[in-house]
Amino acid sequence: MVELPNGFRGGDGMSWKKALIPLAVLPLIGLLAYGFTTDPRAIPSPLVRKQAPPFTLQVYDGKPLSLEDLRGKVVVLNFWASWCYPACYEEAPVLQRMWQQYRDKGVVVVGVDIQDTEAAGRQFIDRFKLTFANGPDPGGKIAIDYGVYGVPETFVIDRQGTIAYKHVGAFTDRNVAEQVAPLLAP
Amino acid sequence: MIGLVSRVPSRKSGPATMPAGKPRPPAPGPRAGVAACLCIVVLMVMGAAPADQEDLVRDIAGNLRCPVCQNLSVGDSPSELANQMRGVIRDRLKAGETREQIEAYFVDKYGEWVLLAPKKRGFNLLAWILPFVGVVAGGIAVAVIARRWAAREARAAAAAPPPNPEDEPYRERVRRELDEFAR
Numbered sequence: 431m432v433e434l435p436n437g438f439r440g441g442d443g444m445s446w447k448k449a450l451i452p453l454a455v456l457p458l459i460g461l462l463a464y465g466f467t468t469d470p471r472a473i474p475s476p477l478v479r480k481q482a483p484p485f486t487l488q489v490y491d492g493k494p495l496s497l498e499d500l501r502g503k504v505v506v507l508n509f510w511a512s513w514c515y516p517a518c519y520e521e522a523p524v525l526q527r528m529w530q531q532y533r534d535k536g537v538v539v540v541g542v543d544i545q546d547t548e549a550a551g552r553q554f555i556d557r558f559k560l561t562f563a564n565g566p567d568p569g570g571k572i573a574i575d576y577g578v579y580g581v582p583e584t585f586v587i588d589r590q591g592t593i594a595y596k597h598v599g600a601f602t603d604r605n606v607a608e609q610v611a612p613l614l615a616p
Numbered sequence: 617m618i619g620l621v622s623r624v625p626s627r628k629s630g631p632a633t634m635p636a637g638k639p640r641p642p643a644p645g646p647r648a649g650v651a652a653c654l655c656i657v658v659l660m661v662m663g664a665a666p667a668d669q670e671d672l673v674r675d676i677a678g679n680l681r682c683p684v685c686q687n688l689s690v691g692d693s694p695s696e697l698a699n700q701m702r703g704v705i706r707d708r709l710k711a712g713e714t715r716e717q718i719e720a721y722f723v724d725k726y727g728e729w730v731l732l733a734p735k736k737r738g739f740n741l742l743a744w745i746l747p748f749v750g751v752v753a754g755g756i757a758v759a760v761i762a763r764r765w766a767a768r769e770a771r772a773a774a775a776a777p778p779p780n781p782e783d784e785p786y787r788e789r790v791r792r793e794l795d796e797f798a799r
Contacts, residue, residue, distance in 0.1 A: 474727060474729075475726075475727070476723075476724065476725070476726070476727040477725065545696045545697065545700070569700055569703050569704070569707075570696075570697065570700030570701070570703070570704070571700075571704065573697075573700070574697075574700060574701060574704050574725065575725060576725070577725035577726045577727075579683030579684055579697065579726070580683070580684055
């Protein structure tokens with residue numbers, strides 16, 4: 431205060447130093463802002479664009495179904511459970527409709543009933559009159575092999591056996607049009 | 617191990633020199649130190665490679681994030697998915713896989729997100745290093761600022777103008793009245 435000239439000389443240095451404080455804080459704020467734009471519940475699957483893990487499903491009332499046998503088809507692999515309300519109840523009619531509409535065009539819909547009892551699973555299938563292949567996943571082997579963390583989750587596998595798309599939540603008609611139909615183009 | 621440890625004090629302590637009824641804890645001799653070291657080594661080895669397979673399952677599951685939980689490991693979660701994941705770990709151990717292979721399997725399926733502690737490489741190193749960098753930088757900053765403040769105080773004290781002789785009567789009066797007040 432007393433030494434004004436000195437204070438002025440320091441003034442330039444101080445303003446430069448003061449500018450450093452927000453500069454140091456900016457990256458931190460940037461990082462936090464970026465954190466707010468991401469959904470903490472969204473877990474990106476490392477499996478997309480990778481080869482779909484092989485599996486064999488013991489279909490309810492049917493022969494065992496292996497992914498290998500479906501090579502050359504577009505496979506819509508849906509993980510569901512009878513206790514998964516309402517999402518699985520919303521998508522079941524969508525899946526059934528897709529199966530009816532696209533089965534002659536090279537689409538196979540496969541349902542894997544995870545963390546469920548057989549009785550409840552069968553009841554669910556009867557309720558929605560599902561005619562595509564559905565089967566249980568004892569021990570969660572298939573689900574864990576696909577990195578499933580909840581129901582419903584749906585994987586769209588292309589004709590070459592590569593996972594083209596993963597959908598978390600109820601599968602919709604829009605998903606059918608945007609993610610399944612394009613894969614059928616010759 | 618236990619036998620060795622319990623024998624060491626009885627050999628080292630001198631019961632004859634101790635007053636009766638006043639047990640003195642024996643001074644730990646070099647043998648006790650060696651025994652303690654051995655104990656620690658054994659415990660560390662046991663910690664690194666649990667003898668029981670169930671322990672190993674729990675150990676591996678403890679490092680994996682339960683996908684359907686909030687901040688719970690696969691080892692701690694009672695959820696069905698965590699239960700099934702423990703089953704997968706068990707099966708893979710039985711099939712002869714190592715901890716690293718099993719962790720790699722889950723990373724393959726769920727991404728590195730599934731590890732409770734990020735791997736110490738690449739960008740993740742920031743999470744391991746930055747806290748220590750922050751503590752050291754903060755310590756240095758505090759030291760520098762404190763030193764600067766102390767220097768400024770010293771300078772201010774040195775630069776303080778000498779007491780004005782004209783003030784002396786007033787000073788004297790303040791002192792006197794304070795003295796009176798204290799009495």
